[in-house]
Amino acid sequence: MILVLAESALELVPKEIWNHPAVLADARRRGKRPGEILLDRARHHPAMRLLADAKRRGRPDIVHQVLLAFQYSLLAKRGLGKAYIHTRDDYVIAVSPEARVPKNYNNFVALIEQLFALGKVPPKGEPLMELYRKDLATLLQELGGVWAVFHESGARKPLSQMGSELLKSVVVVGGFPHGDFQNKWVVEKAAVVYSLGEESLDAAQVICKAVTAAEVAAGLL
Amino acid sequence: MILVLAESALELVPKEIWNHPAVLADARRRGKRPGEILLDRARHHPAMRLLADAKRRGRPDIVHQVLLAFQYSLLAKRGLGKAYIHTRDDYVIAVSPEARVPKNYNNFVALIEQLFALGKVPPKGEPLMELYRKDLATLLQELGGVWAVFHESGARKPLSQMGSELLKSVVVVGGFPHGDFQNKWVVEKAAVVYSLGEESLDAAQVICKAVTAAEVAAGLL
Numbered sequence: 001m002i003l004v005l006a007e008s009a010l011e012l013v014p015k016e017i018w019n020h021p022a023v024l025a026d027a028r029r030r031g032k033r034p035g036e037i038l039l040d041r042a043r044h045h046p047a048m049r050l051l052a053d054a055k056r057r058g059r060p061d062i063v064h065q066v067l068l069a070f071q072y073s074l075l076a077k078r079g080l081g082k083a084y085i086h087t088r089d090d091y092v093i094a095v096s097p098e099a100r101v102p103k104n105y106n107n108f109v110a111l112i113e114q115l116f117a118l119g120k121v122p123p124k125g126e127p128l129m130e131l132y133r134k135d136l137a138t139l140l141q142e143l144g145g146v147w148a149v150f151h152e153s154g155a156r157k158p159l160s161q162m163g164s165e166l167l168k169s170v171v172v173v174g175g176f177p178h179g180d181f182q183n184k185w186v187v188e189k190a191a192v193v194y195s196l197g198e199e200s201l202d203a204a205q206v207i208c209k210a211v212t213a214a215e216v217a218a219g220l221l
Numbered sequence: 222m223i224l225v226l227a228e229s230a231l232e233l234v235p236k237e238i239w240n241h242p243a244v245l246a247d248a249r250r251r252g253k254r255p256g257e258i259l260l261d262r263a264r265h266h267p268a269m270r271l272l273a274d275a276k277r278r279g280r281p282d283i284v285h286q287v288l289l290a291f292q293y294s295l296l297a298k299r300g301l302g303k304a305y306i307h308t309r310d311d312y313v314i315a316v317s318p319e320a321r322v323p324k325n326y327n328n329f330v331a332l333i334e335q336l337f338a339l340g341k342v343p344p345k346g347e348p349l350m351e352l353y354r355k356d357l358a359t360l361l362q363e364l365g366g367v368w369a370v371f372h373e374s375g376a377r378k379p380l381s382q383m384g385s386e387l388l389k390s391v392v393v394v395g396g397f398p399h400g401d402f403q404n405k406w407v408v409e410k411a412a413v414v415y416s417l418g419e420e421s422l423d424a425a426q427v428i429c430k431a432v433t434a435a436e437v438a439a440g441l442l
Contacts, residue, residue, distance in 0.1 A: 029250070040325075041325075042325035042327060042328055043327075061324050061325050061326070062324075065289060065324070068286060068425065069290075069425075069426075069429065072422070072423055072425075072426055073426060074417075074418045074420070074422070074426075077420065103282050103283075103286075103423075104261075104262075104263035104282050104326070105282070105325070105326035105327070106263060106264075106326070106327070107263055158437075158442065159433070159437055159442040160381065160437065196295075196442060197295045197436075197441055197442060198441075199295070199298065201293070201295070202293055202324075204289065204290075204293075205290075205293055205294060205295075208290065208429035208432075208433065209433055209436075209442065211429075212380070212429065212430055212433045212434075215418075215430075216379075216380055216381065220418055220419075221379065221380040221417060221418060221430060
């Protein structure tokens with residue numbers, strides 16, 4: 001399974017709020033400049049009122065949850081999974097199947113900040129994560145131009161019937177907390193549109209189910 | 222499904238290291254006393270060398286991951302799940318099925334610190350989490366005295382065959398990062414011992430699989 005977490009709410013603090021007290025205090029405490037730290041609603045909430053589309057921004061925890069669910073799965077451990085994080089600003093993080101993502105959130109945030117500063121982590125040797133500028137259409141084209149997507153508009157289908165398809169698919173899941181894809185074509189042009197259950201689930205829940213189904217199909221569970 | 226996360230690596234900073242610089246600095250930064258903050262390997266690593274059994278302590282992130290996986294599942298949303306966190310010091314946290322656990326790790330830590338200070342959160346109204354002194358044997362007895370446990374000694378069985386049992390069981394999973402249950406009877410006296418895959422998985426992964434299997438059995442997926 002190739003996972004693409006799309007339009008993820010992951011970005012460095014944008015210039016408009018570098019001088020906001022909530023941002024300055026956080027940056028100072030961590031010995032970094034405002035433009036070097038990740039935007040995080042839990043820390044920068046008062047500053048985020050000044051940002052457009054704020055409801056869908058500043059949630060590195062979503063990316064963290066998803067990567068923990070994916071990278072520590074049997075699927076990833078057996079080399080049957082690979083994850084790409086696409087961000088709302090059109091960066092892509094390619095995650096090595098071998099990457100042991102920090103389980104502690106604050107350590108994860110520091111790692112991603114280093115990634116934005118250096119373009120890859122660790123700085124030397126085989127990179128575990130690499131950062132590129134790339135839009136979603138280009139990424140999906142490079143991955144073969146055919147993908148499945150989880151979206152509430154999809155037809156419900158028993159999870160057990162999705163596994164073998166998911167195992168060999170490029171699977172797109174939204175990495176934002178609210179609303180819908182801004183790239184509406186992601187759903188319209190998808191080869192398959194899946195939905196799970198009768199209500200919207202968060203991204204990590206969707207990935208836990210999708211990965212489990214693929215693991216069952218691969219005979220791992 | 223009733224989930225019991227057992228011997229979880231969750232505790233306040235113990236007295237022996239209240240005066241360690243790593244602890245004092247963290248407490249001061251957060252405006253709390255050393256005995257009011259959670260022990261966290263990511264922050265207190267240098268101090269933890271002084272603690273017995275340190276390898277199995279100071280991992281609130283495990284509890285956080287597990288509660289996110291459990292509380293935001295369809296199972297919990299439909300009222301078919303209830304979680305209890307048992308700690309290595311024999312505290313028990315009873316989590317309301319309605320509790321929306323903070324998704325941000327630092328907010329979660331602050332909430333659990335408030336829980337240790339007050340015995341319940343929120344302080345007023347219907348509690349979403351309550352804290353008691355209770356050992357694992359008493360908790361399991363009160364929950365009916367019959368339980369299943371996930372443990373590497375268990376027989377492998379396809380996940381799809383576990384679901385309907387899991388759905389109506391008290392399910393015990395270890396909440397510690399390394400090693401085995403100290404309460405060895407938890408495995409010896411279990412009604413069923415399950416294992417998943419061929420290698421050890423972290424607690425959140427096990428719960429993701431177990432919950433998914435139960436959701437399928439309940440017709441939710």
